Amino acid sequence: MSFSAKRVLLSSRAPRCWWWRQEPSCAAAGPAWSSLGGSRPRPILDMSYSRHFLDFQGSSIPSSMKKLVVTKLSQNFREAVTLRQDSPVPLPGDGDLLVRNRFVGINASDINYSAGRYDTSVKPPFDIGFEGVGDVVALGLSASADCTVGQAVAYVKAGSFAEYTVVPAKQAVPLPSVKPEFLTLMVSGTTAYISLKELGELSEGKKVLVTAAAGGTGQFAVQLAKKAKCHVIGTCSSDEKGGFLKSIGCDHTINHKTENVESVLRRDYPEGVDVVYESVGGKMFDLAVNSLATKGCLILIGFITGYQNPTGLQPIKAELLPGKLLKKSASIRGFFLNHYFSEYKMALKHLLKMYERGELVCEVDLGDMSPEGKFTGLESVFRAVDYMYMGKNIGKIVVELPHSVNSKL
Numbered sequence: 418m419s420f421s422a423k424r425v426l427l428s429s430r431a432p433r434c435w436w437w438r439q440e441p442s443c444a445a446a447g448p449a450w451s452s453l454g455g456s457r458p459r460p461i462l463d464m465s466y467s468r469h470f471l472d473f474q475g476s477s478i479p480s481s482m483k484k485l486v487v488t489k490l491s492q493n494f495r496e497a498v499t500l501r502q503d504s505p506v507p508l509p510g511d512g513d514l515l516v517r518n519r520f521v522g523i524n525a526s527d528i529n530y531s532a533g534r535y536d537t538s539v540k541p542p543f544d545i546g547f548e549g550v551g552d553v554v555a556l557g558l559s560a561s562a563d564c565t566v567g568q569a570v571a572y573v574k575a576g577s578f579a580e581y582t583v584v585p586a587k588q589a590v591p592l593p594s595v596k597p598e599f600l601t602l603m604v605s606g607t608t609a610y611i612s613l614k615e616l617g618e619l620s621e622g623k624k625v626l627v628t629a630a631a632g633g634t635g636q637f638a639v640q641l642a643k644k645a646k647c648h649v650i651g652t653c654s655s656d657e658k659g660g661f662l663k664s665i666g667c668d669h670t671i672n673h674k675t676e677n678v679e680s681v682l683r684r685d686y687p688e689g690v691d692v693v694y695e696s697v698g699g700k701m702f703d704l705a706v707n708s709l710a711t712k713g714c715l716i717l718i719g720f721i722t723g724y725q726n727p728t729g730l731q732p733i734k735a736e737l738l739p740g741k742l743l744k745k746s747a748s749i750r751g752f753f754l755n756h757y758f759s760e761y762k763m764a765l766k767h768l769l770k771m772y773e774r775g776e777l778v779c780e781v782d783l784g785d786m787s788p789e790g791k792f793t794g795l796e797s798v799f800r801a802v803d804y805m806y807m808g809k810n811i812g813k814i815v816v817e818l819p820h821s822v823n824s825k826l
C-alpha cells in the first residue's frame with residue numbers, strides 16, 4: 418500500500434466526558450434552564466410529539482438508530498460493547514444540536530473507557546466513542562441563535578459511536594465541510610499541540626523522540642516538533658510507516674520490530690535526546706528514560722502496551738527511576754488533555770489554520786488496507802479497534818458512517 422495514494426492531502430447514563438469543556442463556538446451560549454427561572458423552553462424541533470419528523474431538506478430522521486453501548490466493563494472491546502439496533506434517536510434540548518455522525522474517531526483509550534477506567538463510579542450500560550464529525554439535523558431554540566440545520570460540525574463528547582448524537586452547541590466546532598481530516602485534530606492533534614507547547618520547551622536543534630510516531634497523535638507530534646526546527650526521531654513498526662514518517666519530515670525513523678531502539682539511540686545520539694513524546698509504555702518507556710539527555714524531559718502521553726491488561730498497566734523499572742532522573746536532572750511530566758481545557762480552543766484554531774494553509778498533514782486511516790476493507794458502519798468499530806491494537810494503522814483511524822437511505826444532506 419502506498420500511504421500517499423490513500424492520503425487525502427496531502428443520554429444514556431454515559432460517564433462524564435473527560436476532555437472537553439470549551440467556550441461557545443457554534444454555540445448559542447444562551448442562559449441555562451435554571452437561570453430562566455421557568456419551565457423548559459420548547460426546542461425548535463421537538464421530536465417528542467412525533468414518531469418521525471422531517472429535517473430541513475425533507476430527509477427523514479428515524480425514531481430509532483444503531484449505537485454502540487458498553488454493556489459490561491472490560492478492556493476487551495468486543496466483550497464490553499454491544500451494537501444496539503433499535504435505540505431511540507435522542508432529543509436535542511434547548512442548547513443542543515442533534516448531529517448525524519458521518520465520521521467517528523477511534524482512540525487507544527476507547528478500551529480504557531469500556532473498562533470503566535475513566536469514571537469508576539459509572540456502571541453499564543453507557544455510551545461510548547469520544548469524537549465525531551457530522552451534520553446538524555435538528556437543534557434547540559437557544560442553539561439556533563448561532564447554528565443552523567445543515568451545518569457541518571465536529572465535537573468531542575462521549576457517545577459518538579452512534580448514528581445520531583446530541584451535542585451541546587457549546588461543544589460543537591463549526592466546519593467548512595464534513596471531512597475525516599478534521600477529526601484527526603479534535604483529540605489527537607490537540608494532544609500533541611498542547612503538550613508540546615506547555616511541556617516540551619521546544620527550540621531549534623533540540624532532539625525529540627516520538628514513540629508510535631506514525632499513529633493518530635504521533636503524526637502531529639512529529640510535524641509540530643519539525644515546525645519548531647527540532648531534529649525528530651520517530652519509532653514505528655514497519656518500513657511503510659517509516660516511509661510515511663519521512664514524508665512528514667521525520668529526520669530519523671527506527672523500526673522497533675527490526676532494530677534495537679535503545680542501541681540505535683545510544684549510537685546515533687550519545688548525548689541523549691532532549692524531549693520524548695512517549696505513548697507506548699513498558700520497555701519503550703524504560704529505554705526512553707535511559708536515552709534522555711541531561712535536563713531532558715519525557716512527556717508521558719500514554720502507555721498503550723498496558724491497556725489490554727486487566728490492570729491497564731505495563732510493568733516498568735520504576736525502582737530505578739529516581740536515580741536515573743536525578744543523575745541527569747531529567748524529568749517526566751504527565752499530560753492529560755482533560756486538564757488543559759483552557760488551551761483547547763486556541764490549539765484547535767491554530768491546527769485548523771495550519772491544515773487549511775496546507776502546512777499540516779492530517780493522515781486518516783479509513784481501513785482500506787485492513788483485511789476486511791474499509792471501516793464502514795458502526796459494526797466496523799470493533800474491527801477498527803482490533804486494527805489499532807495490531808499496530809497496523811498509519812495516521813488516525815476513522816470509521817465512516819454511511820448516509821441514511823433517505824438523506825438528501
Ligand SMILES: NC(=O)c1ccc[n+]([C@@H]2O[C@H](COP(=O)([O-])OP(=O)(O)OC[C@H]3O[C@@H](n4cnc5c(N)ncnc54)[C@H](OP(=O)(O)O)[C@@H]3O)[C@@H](O)[C@H]2O)c1
Pocket residue numbers: 523524525526604605608628629630631632633634635652653654655658696697717718719720721722752753754755805806807808809810812813814
Ligand atoms: N494523554 C492524553 O490526553 C492522550 C490523548 C490522546 C492519546 N493519548 C495516548 O496516545 C497513544 C496513542 O493513541 P492513539 O489513539 O493516537 O493511537 P495510535 O497511535 O493511532 O495507534 C496506536 C499505535 O501504538 C503503537 N503500539 C505500540 N505498542 C502497541 C501495542 N502493544 N498495541 C497496540 N499498538 C501499539 C502502534 O504503532 P507502532 O507499533 O507502529 O509504533 C499503533 O499503531 C495512546 O497511549 C493514548 O492513550 C493520550
